[in-house]
Amino acid sequence: MKQALATVIDNRMIARGMHLLRLEEPDQARTVQPGQFMHLRVGEATFDPLLRRPLSVLRTGVSPVNDLPAGQYDLLFDVVGRGTRLLAQLRPGDLVDVLGPLGRPFQISPGVRRLLLVGGGIGVVPLVALAEEAVRRRIAVTFLAGFRTAAKAYPAALLPREVEYIISTDDGSAGHRGYVTSLLPDFLQWADLVCACGPSPMLEALARLERPSGLPVQIAMEEHMGCAMGVCLGCVVPTRHGPRRVCRDGPVFDLEEMDWSWPASR
Amino acid sequence: MASLAVNLAPGHPNDLWLKNPVMTASGTFGYGTEYAKLVDINRLGAIVSKAITLRPRTGNPQPRIVETPGMLNAIGLQNIGVDACIREKAPIWATWTTPVIVNVAGFTVEEYVAVVEKLVETPGVAAIELNISCPNVASEGKTFGLSCTDAALVTEAVREVCTLPLIVKLSPNVTDIVEIARAVVDAGADALSLINTIPGMVIDIHRRRPVLANLTGGLSGPAIRPIAVRMVWQVAQAVDVPVIGIGGITSAEDALQFILAGASAVQVGTGTFVNPRTCIEVIEGIEAFLEAEGISDIRELIGAAGRECRDWPG
Numbered sequence: 001m002k003q004a005l006a007t008v009i010d011n012r013m014i015a016r017g018m019h020l021l022r023l024e025e026p027d028q029a030r031t032v033q034p035g036q037f038m039h040l041r042v043g044e045a046t047f048d049p050l051l052r053r054p055l056s057v058l059r060t061g062v063s064p065v066n067d068l069p070a071g072q073y074d075l076l077f078d079v080v081g082r083g084t085r086l087l088a089q090l091r092p093g094d095l096v097d098v099l100g101p102l103g104r105p106f107q108i109s110p111g112v113r114r115l116l117l118v119g120g121g122i123g124v125v126p127l128v129a130l131a132e133e134a135v136r137r138r139i140a141v142t143f144l145a146g147f148r149t150a151a152k153a154y155p156a157a158l159l160p161r162e163v164e165y166i167i168s169t170d171d172g173s174a175g176h177r178g179y180v181t182s183l184l185p186d187f188l189q190w191a192d193l194v195c196a197c198g199p200s201p202m203l204e205a206l207a208r209l210e211r212p213s214g215l216p217v218q219i220a221m222e223e224h225m226g227c228a229m230g231v232c233l234g235c236v237v238p239t240r241h242g243p244r245r246v247c248r249d250g251p252v253f254d255l256e257e258m259d260w261s262w263p264a265s266r
Numbered sequence: 267m268a269s270l271a272v273n274l275a276p277g278h279p280n281d282l283w284l285k286n287p288v289m290t291a292s293g294t295f296g297y298g299t300e301y302a303k304l305v306d307i308n309r310l311g312a313i314v315s316k317a318i319t320l321r322p323r324t325g326n327p328q329p330r331i332v333e334t335p336g337m338l339n340a341i342g343l344q345n346i347g348v349d350a351c352i353r354e355k356a357p358i359w360a361t362w363t364t365p366v367i368v369n370v371a372g373f374t375v376e377e378y379v380a381v382v383e384k385l386v387e388t389p390g391v392a393a394i395e396l397n398i399s400c401p402n403v404a405s406e407g408k409t410f411g412l413s414c415t416d417a418a419l420v421t422e423a424v425r426e427v428c429t430l431p432l433i434v435k436l437s438p439n440v441t442d443i444v445e446i447a448r449a450v451v452d453a454g455a456d457a458l459s460l461i462n463t464i465p466g467m468v469i470d471i472h473r474r475r476p477v478l479a480n481l482t483g484g485l486s487g488p489a490i491r492p493i494a495v496r497m498v499w500q501v502a503q504a505v506d507v508p509v510i511g512i513g514g515i516t517s518a519e520d521a522l523q524f525i526l527a528g529a530s531a532v533q534v535g536t537g538t539f540v541n542p543r544t545c546i547e548v549i550e551g552i553e554a555f556l557e558a559e560g561i562s563d564i565r566e567l568i569g570a571a572g573r574e575c576r577d578w579p580g
Contacts, residue, residue, distance in 0.1 A: 003304055003542055041540065047488045047516060050540060051333050083333075099304075099542065226331050226339070227539040229304075231296030231316070233341045234331035243324050243344060248300075 001101060002027055008094040009072055014158065016151040017079045018122070019088045020058070026071040028100055032057050034129035035220050035252045038075060038100035039228040042083045049083045052099065054225045054247070056125040056197075065132040065160050076154075078122045102228050103251045106130050106195050106218055108137070116191035117143040118206065120180055120198025124154045126220050126251075127197055135160045142166065142187055146180025146202070149173045181205040188212060195219070196255075204260050217255035221246045268556035269563045270549070272311075272530045274508045275393065275431035275456040282393050282431040282456070284311035284365065284531060287564060288521065288549045291512050291535030292317055292369035292395065292435070293341070297355045298362075304542040309549065310364045311531060315355070317371040317397050320381050322347035327479040332468045336487035336514075337536055339463070340480035343371055343400070348381045356390035365392030367433065373403045375423045386429045393431040396424060396455075399439075399462045411437035411462075414449035425454030433510065436460040438490075438497055447501045459510035459533065460501060461494045486536040488514040495527050502528020502569055516544060518551020525564070526571035 006025035014020045028038065039052040055075040061068035068074065079088050090096060106126070108115070115134045117127040124145050134141045142164045147153040150173035156165045167175035168183060176183060181202060188194070188211055196206055197220035211217065223246040226232035230248030237246055238259040244250065275282035289312040295301060298313045307313070325344025332338045346354070351368070359366040368391050372378035378396065385391050398411035398420055410416045421434055434450045436443060438461035447458055463484025468477045476482070494513025502509045508531070511524030516537040524532045537544040556564060 001303055047540065048335055049333060050335070050337055050487050050536070052540065097541070224329060224331060224333075226337065227294070229296075229539075229542065230300045231294060232331065232339070232539060233325060233344045234339060236325070236328070236330070236344070 001031075001099075003097065003099045004028060005095040006098045008090045008092050008096060010092060011088070011090050013088075014076075014155060015153060018152065018154070019077055019079060021055075021075045021077070021087065021090065022068075022072055023075065023096065023098065024072045025098060028098065029061050029071050029073045032060050032073060032101035033105035034133050035105035035126045036101040036103045037126075037228075037251065038098050039102060039225070040075075040087065041097035042086045044095070044097060049086070051083075051226060052228065053077075053083045053087060054102075054228055056129075056220070057101065058125050058128050059132060060129070063132045063136060065135050076122070076125045099228065103247060104249065106220070106252050108134065108139070108193065112139055112193045114140045114190055114192050115142075116187050116194045117141065118180060118184060118194065118196035118198070118202075119143070119145040120202040121147060121152070123196075123198030123202070123220070123222065125197070127195060128154070128159060130195055131163050132160055135162045142190070144168070144180050144183050144187065146170075146198070147174075179205070181209070184209060188215065191215065193218070197222070203255075207255055207258065207260055218252050219255050219258070220251045221253060222251070268553065268561055269565075270552065270556075272508070272564065274433070274510065274531060277507065278431045278456045280431055282365070286311040286549050286552070287525065287529075287531035288545050288552070289367070289510070289531055289533045290314055290538065290545060291533035292397065294535040294538050297351070298366060299355070299358060301538070301542055305546060308363045310545055311549075312365045312367055312392070314367045314369050314395055314533060315351070316345050317343050317369045318345055318348050318351050318381060318385075319343060319371050320348055320377045322350065329478055330480075332477045332483070334466065334468055334485065334489070336485050336489035337539075338466050338468055338478065338483035338485050340478045340483035342480065348384050352384060352388050356388045358390070360390030366390060367393040367395050369395045369397050369435070371397040371400050373400060375404070375420050378420055379423050379427055382424050383427045386427065391430065393433060394424070394428055395433040395435050395459060396421065397435050397462070399435070399437040409437065409439070411446065412440055414445055417446050418449040418453040421450045421453035421455055431456045433457045433459050435462055436501070437462045438464050438493060443497050444500050444504045447505050451505045451507050455507060457508040457510060457530075458501060458505065459512055461490070461497055461513050464490055464493065486514070488516055490514050491520060491523075495523050498524055498529050499527040499572060503572055515548065516540065518548045518555060521548045521552060522555060522567070525567050526569070528569035528572055530568050
């Protein structure tokens with residue numbers, strides 16, 4: 001983990017409102033693990049917007065599964081407000097102040113053979129990184145992903161060929177119609193590890209589903225962040241052991257750890 | 267090289283000498299260890315810990331923070347409690363050359379006293395900063411720091427047991443911060459730090475309700491700096507103990523404004539979230555400024571802006 005100026009290599013929209021930002025910073029590219037994130041300063045000399053923006057890492061050049069040069073990594077984000085709008089305007093050659101990699105990554109224990117990924121919207125990002133790592137380790141991967149509509153879907157072409165990619169859309173414009181969680185029951189018997197990331201209602205639905213006993217489920221949580229270093233306590237989520245910080249104790253948690261009795265954040 | 271050292275407790279037998287006047291603000295540097303990979307802890311003037319209470323606290327529900335032109339927070343004093351602080355954190359602090367000042371919060375006078383009693387016996391704790399921006403259960407939940415009587419009451423009670431230098435951190439949410447400052451100094455404070463955050467609110471227009479679960483939160487960041495500089499100016503001219511300036515510092519230039527207004531030291535808070543190196547850059551920037559201006563001791567600058575305007579009506 002370090003604070004560094006990363007160089008923008010590329011920045012383009014790959015689905016409606018969804019931007020792929022490619023950065024070069026060899027130490028960060030070399031050390032980042034699936035599930036971890038980077039904390040980006042939006043402008044070098046500005047304090048408005050004030051806070052950094054946490055973005056999950058999509059792919060890293062260290063992986064032999066993609067064609068990224070070593071030393072580079074991809075971030076993917078939805079434009080949702082002023083900060084991300086400014087990030088979407090970065091041009092090749094620009095420098096960005098990046099803190100990272102941060103957070104606790106997904107853990108694939110040695111015995112895992114069949115990995116089920118469940119993503120909702122921009123929550124697919126850390127799962128793409130995990131899919132690449134799993135493919136490298138010759139683990140079978142099925143990736144269920146839900147989006148609002150076809151134009152907002154993560155493109156299959158940006159996933160390793162070995163991944164079985166099944167999508168659903170709320171409006172039925174691509175793949176299955178409805179929520180991604182409705183596809184889940186068919187795959188729960190097959191998987192020996194489930195990893196998920198997406199909006200709180202999706203994760204809560206996953207928590208309520210009947211699952212084979214002993215099937216481990218890891219989830220990556222999202223929360224608005226201040227420092228991302230574990231001090232401001234702005235991003236905590238409720239767990240059975242009390243509040244835990246998404247930035248430091250997470251973003252990846254065991255589903256069993258979570259306490260869903262607290263009201264959802266947003 | 268110019269001297270940057272300042273003494274924050276000249277009236278206390280222990281003194282509280284800092285190698286430079288740049289400190290971290292409570293709640294923005296955790297227990298000091300979290301940033302150790304990014305910041306050379308031993309270069310800092312002092313570290314102020316997260317607010318510590320008698321028992322551990324889980325804090326407020328989400329959402330706890332929202333970005334404004336600035337940042338609004340309502341964390342709810344989540345902390346590990348004084349016993350865990352003494353057991354787990356103080357032994358680490360004791361190995362640093364940079365002093366650690368523990369920020370103490372409470373909801374009754376007795377709670378404040380109980381926490382401070384435990385801390386003053388603990389190696390690794392250099393001083394106490396009293397957070398009086400908490401509701402007083404015995405006074406219908408009215409915040410200690412908003413009345414001279416309550417502020418003086420808690421300061422006096424803590425002073426009796428506090429063998430370490432005692433800093434009292436003032437709330438800006440008052441009609442006249444000068445009279446609170448005077449009351450607290452009369453009650454025995456060795457130094458004052460100001461300002462704490464300013465209460466604020468952000469409303470989600472689509473949900474038609476405040477964004478924060480706590481409804482209101484404390485505003486911090488560059489947006490509050492001019493208010494803080496003005497209050498430091500007023501207080502520094504009214505009391506004869508050192509004043510520590512806090513509020514929206516992101517650069518050496520910002521810090522120097524506070525020092526010229528009368529602050530003997532400054533605390534960097536939200537600025538650290540934006541740039542973890544802010545404290546270090548402020549220290550380096552102050553050194554460069556002193557050299558460029560041909561000043562050999564930072565203490566020459568403390569309150570210098572006030573001396574230039576003696577006819578100020580305040």
